[in-house]
Amino acid sequence: MLGPSERFARDAFNVEVERLLSPAERQRLRTLVEYLKPAHTHFIDLVEPLPPILPEHWEQGLSELGETTTLCIDTAEAHCDEQRQRARPLPP
Numbered sequence: 001m002l003g004p005s006e007r008f009a010r011d012a013f014n015v016e017v018e019r020l021l022s023p024a025e026r027q028r029l030r031t032l033v034e035y036l037k038p039a040h041t042h043f044i045d046l047v048e049p050l051p052p053i054l055p056e057h058w059e060q061g062l063s064e065l066g067e068t069t070t071l072c073i074d075t076a077e078a079h080c081d082e083q084r085q086r087a088r089p090l091p092p
Contacts, residue, residue, distance in 0.1 A: 012042040020048055 004012070015033055026046060033043050 008042060011040055012044050013037075014045045014047050015043070016047040018049070020051060021046075 015029065017029070021029065026048075030043075030046060033046075037043055
């Protein structure tokens with residue numbers, strides 16, 4: 001089985017970041033890492049966190065009022081329907 005040599009693997013590294021980067025930030029960081037790394041090392045990858053998964057429904061502990069939920073406290077049902085339409089427009 002072929003694979004990277006032990007020496008290559010020892011000198012290889014990833015860079016991990018704590019937030020999602022824009023394409024411009026990603027390119028600048030890759031350029032900076034390539035410029036600053038010692039010549040005998042191998043920059044493998046830039047590791048970013050996965051984007052958050054927002055459920056389509058309200059989920060306790062994950063959903064936040066105002067972001068994934070619209071709270072409607074009104075006795076007029078028509079008013080609540082209007083708020084729901086503004087919060088999440090229906091697809092055509």
